Amino acid sequence: MGDRTHAHTGAAGRAATAGPPASVRNVVLVGHSGSGKTTLVEALALTAGALNRAGRVEDGSTVSDHDAIEQRRRRSVQLSLVPVEWDGCKVNLLDTPGHPDFVGELRAGLRAADAALFVVSAAQEADAVAETTRAVWEECAAVGMPRAIVVTHLDTARTSFEEMTRVCGRIFGHDDPDAVLPLYLPVHGPEGPDGHAPLTGLTGLLTRRILDYSSGERREAPPSGGRWEPLQGARDRLIEGIIAESEDETLMDRYLGGGEMDLTTLVDDLERAVARGSFHPVLTAAPAAEGARQGVGTVELLDLVTRGFPSPEEHAPPAVTTPDGTPRPAPVRDPAAPLVAEVVKTSSDPYVGRVSLVRVFSGTLRPDDTVHVCGHGLTRPDGEASPNHGSDVRVGALSAPFGGQQRPLDRCVAGDLACVSKLGGAETGDTLSDDGDPLLMEPWVMPDPLLPLAVRAHGKADEDKLSQGLARLVAEDPTMRLEQNQDTHQVVLWCMGEAQTEVALERLRGRYGVQVDAEPPRVPLRETFASRTAGHGRHVKQSGGHGQYAVCEIEVEPLPPGSGVEFVDEVVGGSVPRQFVASVEKGVRTQAARGLAAGNPLVDVRVTLLDGKSHSVDSSDAAFQTAGALALREAAADTRVELLEPVARIGVLVPDDYVGAVMSDLAGRRGRVVGTEQSTGERTLVRAEVPEIEISRYTVDLRSLTHGTGRFDRAYARHEPMPPHLANRIREAQENGTKVS
Structure with missing residues (x-):
């Protein structure tokens, strides 16, 4: 983050290896769909030397979105781990989907990480940036996770880094706008006929140096002519922001007294403030031009990650208990300590079978170790534990994912991440510990899936495979819930939204070879x-x-x-x-x-x-x-025999601007608003009672009505008489042998 000479420290074709926990950085990339997270990960991997100049792994694959479904949809639908090396550190980049349906993958990335990069696109509306990322920002703030912001797509016409910085300060720094400030300002090349001005370099506000990437290689130079004077105000504000977060109370007096601030002192204080999570620098980055070795701003971003973000030693691990709930001391972040690890993601490989992405919080995990699997039964609708919980399992091979490859590892130390094959029936959220000392980590919060999808086997040959395929789906993603409805005799898969249901059906048919038919879920009358x-x-x-x-x-x-x-x-x-x-x-x-x-x-x-x-x-x-x-x-x-329909008690949390539209929509669904409550962040909680038959697709409709800003929860309240005209329609359908959802 200061003046330094940089060279490639990774090497395309080999796996990044971890030393002690102090040399590991686990960073999750968070951002709305289309913000450029995956492109940024690839640019960072190229700069770190993990990819060739064509931006490919040696087998020709890309480091992210190599899943067949992702390639077809051109959208990330699952968490991807991309490990690279930079400046003597192993950096685990966790690329998360931006679509709200795949929030489970995002939560897994947050669990595995020690810091977060929030990626926002200058080409998208500010409101979209605010509403889709604010909730995650607040979650990170609640646990003190360090955060930085990366502005992308600045080479798009009619974009402004200054405007996006103001937006980020308003959205993410509402408590302290001076804690969200840029470290570098973009330098643009000549504007083309299409209105695009390519991003060619950066100006370092602390170093007062121009970082020129126009040749495809990073070069440093002092600013020429009068280019620095207009930037002095931004530099003064940055210095004031750093000093305000400094633990040295004498710095402010020296600064106000007109003393020159030592660059080394400022950089050290900046790095400490970032690591504490009290200062959130704004940077920008752009992918490398064709044939170039470095993307604009990628060196500065990797420097921030390795020097400003904390190592696993500095990030408190989740609480642990024994399986019966007795509290135990926090895991010791030491490779020589007893093993405490967690399955943060589960996936299926057509050749290897089930693969578990594991974060080791304490101890060292090695191939052929025997570990104890303990879990909360997060994927079970009845809350019962998995049959594999409470059992000892022999660990299979360890590997580091890179594109479509799995590169072998001989160990995974405290703070690091690795993929583990043949981990029995371990599921997402399960704890791995020494077989002689079973432990259970505090679970992370997952939202309830609220969009039901009834599925049935297409033919007799698919019936057995359907139950197995559905069980694997919910084991891989805790945001899905499987229900065998005893009243309607339907198998119902509860999902977060339409995109997740489409991916689930595609995986059933493609990955597990199950031909399924989807049908509307029926409510239990x-x-x-x-x-x-x-x-x-x-x-x-x-x-x-x-x-x-x-x-x-x-x-x-x-x-x-x-x-x-x-x-x-x-x-x-x-x-x-x-x-x-x-x-x-x-x-x-x-x-x-x-x-x-x-x-x-x-x-x-x-x-x-x-x-x-x-x-x-x-x-x-x-x-x-x-x-x-x-x-x-x-x-x-x-x-007269009355039909009774189930009524749900719902709470809808929306920005204040949408309260009227939401209440009007609920009235059109035969809902009764029973109250409203003011919530934080200019949002209102609307409480209502609505017939369940009217809200089977409410999670989709609410997202459309509020432009993705609203969310709700639901719980069964009671059964009430159905209006006669609707009851008659259902009776007629029953007599005609048709189904009414």
């Missing part, structure tokens, strides 16, 4: 009686030999919501023998479970057995079961 009524059940058959004879009289009355089905015996005089009263109840309950009007379970009624008749020879358990069912059906024919 219920039925109840609208008023008190009576029913007569008569089941009499004489066909020679032993006959069937049973008669019963019942009364049915509605009960308050949540009462279920009550059965009361008020028979007097033995008209229904005692041994057959239970048979009538069984017949009534069986019919109630089947439903009456539209094939949905009957609830919230009391059925009273009043009278009946029996025969000493022909009466039987089966006969009275049938009579009880007939009596309930007859009672339903004499009154």
Whole structure:
């Protein structure tokens, strides 16, 4: 970050290797879709010497987006690890998807990293930058994760680095705008006829040097002519910002007294402030021109990562407990300490099988080690632990991913990351520890998937493969949830949004060879009686030999919501023998479970057995079961049977500008707003109750309505009567043999 001579420290064709934890940097790249994260990772890898001048690995692949789905979609859909070497450090670059549907991959990257680069595009609207990245910025701030900002696409027409710096200061530095300041200012070449002015270099505000990349190689020179005077104000503000974060309280007095600030002191204070997470420098970068060895600003960015960002030794690890919840001391960030590691991502390789990306927090992981797997059961809808949790597993090969390759490693030390094959059934979020001392790391928070997708096997041959494929999907991505709905008899895959559902279906068909059909999910309806009524059940058959004879009289009355089905015996005089009263109840309950009007379970009624008749020879358990069912059906024919629909209790968090639109939209979904609360960051939480049939796609619609800025949660509240016109439509569909979602 000061004046230094730089040379390639990596080498294309070999894996970056880690020394002690102090020489490791784990950096996650965060940004909205299209901000240029993947391009930036490739530019950094080229500058570090990990790629050839064509920007390729030796096998011809790129370092990111080498998955077939990513190539087809031209969009990152999964976390990618790209390890490079720079200035004696191993730098693990974690490239995350920008699309909100793949937030699970982003959360995994945050868990594995010790610092974050927020990548924002100068070519996109400022509001898009604000709303899609602010929540992640606040999460990082809450845990004190160091952050820096990289502005991309400055060679696009009508873009301004100064404007983007102001936007970043407003969005990310709302508590302290002077903590979000540029270290370098861009230098542009002549503007072309299309309005584009290529980025050719940088001006270092602290060093007062021009960093010229126009030849494809970085060269330093002093500013010429009067180019420096207009930049003095930006330099003064940067120095003031650094001094404000300095631990040396005498610096401000010296600065205000007109004393010259020593460059080495300023750089050291800057690096310490960045590592503490109290100062967030703004930089810019651009990919290398064809045949060039370095992209603009990539050297400065790598310098910031290696000198300003903390090593794993400086970043507190997550808390650990024993499997029964007893707190244990924090992991010691030492390669010689007992092993504590975590599976931050799980994927499937068509040749190797399941591959786990592991972050080692303490100790050293080696091939053929025996480790204990312990987990929270994050992928289980019922909360139960995976059958592999609590077991000892022998570690397979360790490797470092690079493009489409896996380069072998002989160990993974504390603070480093590695891919592990044949780790049994370990899932994302599982803890690996010494087999003699099982430990469990504190889980990271994952959002609930809110978009349901019902799937079924296309044919008989796909039924077994479907369950296996779905199990692998949810094991790989904890933001997916699998549900076997007992009411609708559908297999439902809950996802974050449409893009994730499309990728899930593509992986089922392509990776796991399962032909599946998607269908709209159905909501679990219920039925109840609208008023008190009576029913007569008569089941009499004489066909020679032993006959069937049973008669019963019942009364049915509605009960308050949540009462279920009550059965009361008020028979007097033995008209229904005692041994057959239970048979009538069984017949009534069986019919109630089947439903009456539209094939949905009957609830919230009391059925009273009043009278009946029996025969000493022909009466039987089966006969009275049938009579009880007939009596309930007859009672339903004499009154109105209401359809009950599930109602969800939702909370919608949106910027204040969208509150009116959201409340109007909820009203159009038959929703009832029950209150609003002011939240932080000029946002409002709208609480409402909405029929579930109206919000099956609400996560998609809300994103569209609020331009990606709104989010919501939902929970079941109760069942309520459905409006008659909708209930009639469902009954008609039932009679016609069609499905209504």
